[in-house]
Amino acid sequence: MKNQVKFNTQVIHGGQQHDPTTGAVMPPIYHTSTFAQSSPGVHTGYEYSRADNPTRTALEHALESIENGARGLAFSSGLAAIDCVMRLLKTGDEVIAMDDLYGGTYRLFTRFYQEIGIKFHFIDINDTDLFLSKINANTRLVWIETPTNPLMKLANIEAIAKITKQHNILFAVDNTFATPYIQKPLDLGADIVMHSATKYLGGHSDVIAGALVIKDEELGAKLHFTQFATGATLGPQECFLVLRGIKTLHLRVQRHCENGIKVAEFLENHPLIDKVYYPGLPSHPQYELAQKQMKDKFGGMVSFTFKSKAKEDAIKFLEKLQIFTLAESLGGVESLANHPALMTHASIPADKRAEIGITDDMVRLSVGVEDIEDLLADVQQSLEG
Numbered sequence: 002m003k004n005q006v007k008f009n010t011q012v013i014h015g016g017q018q019h020d021p022t023t024g025a026v027m028p029p030i031y032h033t034s035t036f037a038q039s040s041p042g043v044h045t046g047y048e049y050s051r052a053d054n055p056t057r058t059a060l061e062h063a064l065e066s067i068e069n070g071a072r073g074l075a076f077s078s079g080l081a082a083i084d085c086v087m088r089l090l091k092t093g094d095e096v097i098a099m100d101d102l103y104g105g106t107y108r109l110f111t112r113f114y115q116e117i118g119i120k121f122h123f124i125d126i127n128d129t130d131l132f133l134s135k136i137n138a139n140t141r142l143v144w145i146e147t148p149t150n151p152l153m154k155l156a157n158i159e160a161i162a163k164i165t166k167q168h169n170i171l172f173a174v175d176n177t178f179a180t181p182y183i184q185k186p187l188d189l190g191a192d193i194v195m196h197s198a199t200k201y202l203g204g205h206s207d208v209i210a211g212a213l214v215i216k217d218e219e220l221g222a223k224l225h226f227t228q229f230a231t232g233a234t235l236g237p238q239e240c241f242l243v244l245r246g247i248k249t250l251h252l253r254v255q256r257h258c259e260n261g262i263k264v265a266e267f268l269e270n271h272p273l274i275d276k277v278y279y280p281g282l283p284s285h286p287q288y289e290l291a292q293k294q295m296k297d298k299f300g301g302m303v304s305f306t307f308k309s310k311a312k313e314d315a316i317k318f319l320e321k322l323q324i325f326t327l328a329e330s331l332g333g334v335e336s337l338a339n340h341p342a343l344m345t346h347a348s349i350p351a352d353k354r355a356e357i358g359i360t361d362d363m364v365r366l367s368v369g370v371e372d373i374e375d376l377l378a379d380v381q382q383s384l385e386g
């Protein structure tokens with residue numbers, strides 16, 4: 002019953018039960034490593050908290066509900082979640098990924114998995130001929146983000162899923178930027194959804210956490226086994242915080258979207274600004290796809306560059322901000338600003354950054370849920386002051 006309700010109800014009730022012994026409305030934070038057995042091998046379903054912990058179970062059921070999957074898994078970070086998927090592969094396997102990925106994902110792929118003989122093709126996945134030309138008998142996984150970070154490029158999840166299904170390739174979507182409030186990749190044909198729950202799911206910049214939600218039960222069990230065997234699980238305290246965050250996801254992201262488009266429009270009309278990267282602007286090259294796939298909700302992430310093309314202008318702007326905090330990360334209630342080339346994407350080599358368009362005059366904003374007038378005034382005084 003609870004799984005058939007609408008999203009705004011799912012975020013609060015999905016997969017949740019009141020504590021059976023006390024009626025506690027929120028799940029207790031089970032700070033325990035182990036669980037008593039009445040006879041060897043006879044237990045309540047919980048044996049040891051690396052395998053399963055009741056607070057983590059509560060979060061994982063919420064994840065299943067909001068992303069519409071068979072199995073949710075909570076990890077100690079977003080990268081630990083990605084790493085768990087990568088452990089499905091072996092030497093000789095090939096991965097097709099987008100050419101504009103979170104810097105840490107790119108680092109994990111190239112510095113670790115490439116080193117052990119997995120081959121990566123980083124491509125413009127919207128070029129279908131190019132995409133098809135990279136598929137061969139060794140292709141095991143397609144990995145995308147949409148919108149991407151920081152260029153806000155979109156990938157057509159449904160179109161990619163048609164191709165991966167035809168070729169029997171696993172298809173994973175990093176849904177960190179959009180959140181299931183905006184798009185549900187499993188409903189569009191993906192096999193795995195990944196989140197840095199550090200961002201919008203947690204929503205308050207107070208926890209590092211990751212998540213996978215898997216469409217297929219069997220694949221979910223395999224990834225749960227991998228997580229159990231390698232150990233990157235999320236602690237009960239953090240599980241509680243992420244679960245609490247999820248309960249207001251719809252309210253927060255709605256406001257992020259409202260504020261995001263206003264900041265994007267303000268920047269686009271400002272004489273000092275060159276390009277604004279935001280899927281909700283008609284000037285976005287994939288505006289039509291954004292309307293369809295993101296259902297007219299475009300999120301809180303906005304990137305832009307200066308007409309001067311000067312790195313100094315970007316740095317000056319970032320130093321002057323007063324309400325926006327200059328910090329890595331995104332997706333919290335407070336507005337943050339970031340210089341991708343020097344901060345979040347510094348691990349991508351300079352020539353590679355230039356090739357994909359992450360220029361030194363680029364600024365990325367995570368527009369928070371403060372009053373929009375204060376946010377616009379802050380952007381204006383930092384540009385003009």
Ligand SMILES: *Cc1c(COP(=O)(O)O)cnc(C)c1O
Pocket residue numbers: 078079080081103105106146150175177178196197198199200209210211
């Ligand atoms: C932050 C982030 C990650 C990595 O997540 P952590 O929780 O920092 O390990 C992966 N993908 C995207 C899009 C991110 O923003």
